[in-house]
Amino acid sequence: MLDFAIFAVTFLLALVGAVLYLYPASRQASGIPGITPTEEKDGNLPDIMNSGSLHEFLVNLHERFGPVVSFWFGRRLVVSLGTVDVLKQHINPNKTLDPFETMLKSLLSYQSDENVSENHTRKKLYENGVTDSLQSNFALLLKLSEELLDKWLTYPESQHVPLCQHMLGFAMKSVTQLVMGSAFEDDQEVIRFQKNHGTIWSEIGKGFLDGSLDKNTTRKRQYEDALMQLESILKKIIKERKGRNFSQHVFIDSLVQGKLNDQQILEDTMIFSLASCIITAKLCTWAICFLTTSEEVQKKLYEEIDQVLGKGPVTPEKIEKLRYCRQVLCETVRTAKLTPVSARLQDIEGKIDKFIIPRETLVLYALGVVLQDPSTWPSPYKFAYMVTTVLLSVLVRRLHLLSVEGQVIETKYELVTSSKEEAWITVSKRY
Numbered sequence: 001m002l003d004f005a006i007f008a009v010t011f012l013l014a015l016v017g018a019v020l021y022l023y024p025a026s027r028q029a030s031g032i033p034g035i036t037p038t039e040e041k042d043g044n045l046p047d048i049m050n051s052g053s054l055h056e057f058l059v060n061l062h063e064r065f066g067p068v069v070s071f072w073f074g075r076r077l078v079v080s081l082g083t084v085d086v087l088k089q090h091i092n093p094n095k096t097l098d099p100f101e102t103m104l105k106s107l108l109s110y111q112s113d114e115n116v117s118e119n120h121t122r123k124k125l126y127e128n129g130v131t132d133s134l135q136s137n138f139a140l141l142l143k144l145s146e147e148l149l150d151k152w153l154t155y156p157e158s159q160h161v162p163l164c165q166h167m168l169g170f171a172m173k174s175v176t177q178l179v180m181g182s183a184f185e186d187d188q189e190v191i192r193f194q195k196n197h198g199t200i201w202s203e204i205g206k207g208f209l210d211g212s213l214d215k216n217t218t219r220k221r222q223y224e225d226a227l228m229q230l231e232s233i234l235k236k237i238i239k240e241r242k243g244r245n246f247s248q249h250v251f252i253d254s255l256v257q258g259k260l261n262d263q264q265i266l267e268d269t270m271i272f273s274l275a276s277c278i279i280t281a282k283l284c285t286w287a288i289c290f291l292t293t294s295e296e297v298q299k300k301l302y303e304e305i306d307q308v309l310g311k312g313p314v315t316p317e318k319i320e321k322l323r324y325c326r327q328v329l330c331e332t333v334r335t336a337k338l339t340p341v342s343a344r345l346q347d348i349e350g351k352i353d354k355f356i357i358p359r360e361t362l363v364l365y366a367l368g369v370v371l372q373d374p375s376t377w378p379s380p381y382k383f384a385y386m387v388t389t390v391l392l393s394v395l396v397r398r399l400h401l402l403s404v405e406g407q408v409i410e411t412k413y414e415l416v417t418s419s420k421e422e423a424w425i426t427v428s429k430r431y
Contacts, residue, residue: 032079032355034061034070043072053412058082058364068352079357080364089352090363108200108227110267122260122268127382129254133178134386136249138316141387144174145394152399152427160404160424164285168194171281174387179251179273180237193233197277199226234266280384282418286336287329287388291396292403292425301328302396302430314393325389336417400428 037043044057051057061069062082069080081087134141148170155161172194176184184190203223242256251272255265291298304324312318350357357363395401403425410420 032068032070032357033065035065035072037072037075041074043074043076045073047071068355073362076362077358078362078364079352079355081352086352090350090357108267108270110270122258122264125254125258125260126268126272129251130382132249132254133251134383135316137178138390140177140248141174141390142314142394144170144177145391148391149394149398152395153429155427157426157428160426163288163423163425164281164419165422167284167288168277168281170391171277171284171387172197175273175277175280175383177250178383178387179269179276180234181241181246181248181250181252183233183237183240193230196226196230197274199223200230201274201278230270231266234269235262238262238265238269276383280387282336283329283332283384284388284391285419285423286417287332287392288395288401288425289403289409289419289423290332290335291328291392292401297328298396298401301325301392305393305397309393309397314390319386319389319393322389322393325392326385328392329385329388336411398430400430402426402428 035044035047038046048054048057051060057071058069058080061071061080067081067083067086069082071078071080081090148166152161169190173184173187173190176190176193184193199222203219237252238256241253246253252265252269255268260268291301301324304322308318308321349359407424409423412418412420
């Protein structure tokens with residue numbers, strides 16, 4: 001599912017371009033309101049560029065034309081849905097594909113040939129893998145959260161904390177160990193993974209618009225080397241964990257036990273790791289950012305944590321009772337527009353209100369316009385919610401989280417929304 005040499009565009013545009021490249025859409029707009037192409041070759045791409053991001057472009061488009069709108073990506077039609085009602089109409093009964101997983105696999109040159117039944121089985125493995133991994137490794141997750149707390153407790157109140165940097169590091173340490181196991185207890189292995197992850201994530205999808213990756217041999221070599229290194233690590237882990245019993249069950253074990261072949265395990269673990277690391281990091285970052293700007297919300301969250309946890313240890317059972325914390329995270333996802341756009345390929349001709357959606361049309365779900373839906377990345381979101389909840393319960397229990405006066409955090413809308421620059425906070429001890 002991600003600085004172009006010619007165009008400064010978001011990963012989402014590359015993802016859309018990948019879908020359209022792989023699945024040609026109809027030229028027939030079917031009377032759907034929207035805008036005509038600005039240019040014959042590029043369609044409305046210049047309009048998207050001028051808006052700053054695909055999300056901001058869609059906000060304006062839906063304000064002008066209503067809940068169902070159309071525009072052109074190159075010479076191909078795209079339909080965007082912008083209200084709960086039309087989203088519900090399209091989600092059911094129209095059959096859809098999982099776009100982000102499909103696109104990430106495509107952009108990584110992976111193949112996805114499974115049928116509907118195999119796809120359902122694999123998704124169940126995902127769900128069970130996430131649940132089992134979180135249950136088996138709760139103590140580890142708590143330990144990593146407490147390590148970060150201990151670090152922050154040493155800071156003077158005047159020290160500015162680089163939140164994005166710390167949350168990315170925490171997410172990498174947590175996700176790698178919960179997904180792939182004890183090999184990532186070594187901080188050097190985590191650093192190596194984070195470096196390769198960053199190279200891959202920053203380059204995915206660029207060639208679909210301007211071919212800049214293929215034109216830059218240095219960047220292409222760095223990207224291919226990073227991908228090859230991660231694949232080599234995964235192959236080694238798969239081999240080590242096959243046919244053996246470990247005290248801690250991790251995500252990759254569920255795939256191994258699900259009798260997938262080695263290539264399927266490698267691809268699914270790669271996709272899940274790429275998504276889970278970045279979603280967990282950004283959810284932790286935005287949740288803490290919003291808490292620093294709302295003293296009332298942070299106070300209420302602290303009161304719930306104090307009431308539920310008391311003076312005792314943090315346990316999975318107590319975490320499940322932090323209902324207000326869950327509300328805070330849901331509001332964070334919605335307000336930050338954590339995944340501002342989802343997409344589906346129209347497998348069969350469908351109808352939304354009075355409009356006909358032709359077969360093989362790309363349909364965008366403008367979630368940033370109307371709502372935020374964790375079903376966009378169901379398993380990675382479940383993972384991220386638990387990791388963030390544990391972290392917040394540990395941090396807010398002991399610390400006041402404070403914003404830096406005068407700081408303005410600007411948003412960068414990509415596949416997963418982030419801040420344009422580092423977000424700084426300060427902390428002070430509660431006791």
